[in-house]
Amino acid sequence: MISTSERNLYESQSITKPPYFNGDNYPYWKNHMRLFIKSNDYQMTDEDRRILQNHGKAMHMLFCVLGPDEFAKMSSCTSAKEIWDKLETTYESTNDVKETKIGLLNLSYENLKMETNEDITKMFDQFSVIVNGLKGFREVTAEEKLVRKLIYSLPES
Structure with missing residues (x-):
């Protein structure tokens, strides 16, 4: 049975606020936090920053909507496209x-x-x-x- 605090961790999250960590399921939070950081500012050209932020935001959005079971299946993915393709193959099939x-x-x-x-x-x-x-x-x-x-x-x- 998932506690209320754990359930809150797995519910959809804001894409503009850092993910809250309540002490439970560190790997889940860590990946969300890593993506949140990636989706924010870097010192580079405007175009590089835009591409990197869009990539990070897309990954962050996808991970925010996944529950813990789906997250476990996708957490090794390194790009939004890889996540999307893996979800599509897993749930829509070949x-x-x-x-x-x-x-x-x-x-x-x-x-x-x-x-x-x-x-x-x-x-x-x-x-x-x-x-x-x-x-x-x-x-x-x-x-x-x-x-x-x-x-x-x-x-x-």
């Missing part, structure tokens, strides 16, 4: 996996039929999960086609 998931969702969509012992709410919930899953992969189906599919999935009775 193109082959995406295509497989899309194929499975399409198969579920095509095979959707309301069972005799199933109520309309349960069937519609299942339909919504499939359609929203496809939308998540940018596979959008016209509203008219969705309505037809839903109607054809109902039993004749």
Whole structure:
């Protein structure tokens, strides 16, 4: 069970204030503090400073929104792009996996039929999960086609 003080440490943080350290989870705080420092002023050209600050700010923003489990997976990353790519691969998967998931969702969509012992709410919930899953992969189906599919999935009775 996470205490209130620990929960506060893991909640989203300000990108303009240094991260508060309450004595718990030093590695988590240390990485946030390092990024906060990097995202602030250095003595260099304006362009160098802008690039470095943007990079540091992007990393800081990404780490601020990660919980402790996700943070542990990403804490070895050294750039915002590396964090982003690792998150994308971890939670969205590779193109082959995406295509497989899309194929499975399409198969579920095509095979959707309301069972005799199933109520309309349960069937519609299942339909919504499939359609929203496809939308998540940018596979959008016209509203008219969705309505037809839903109607054809109902039993004749």
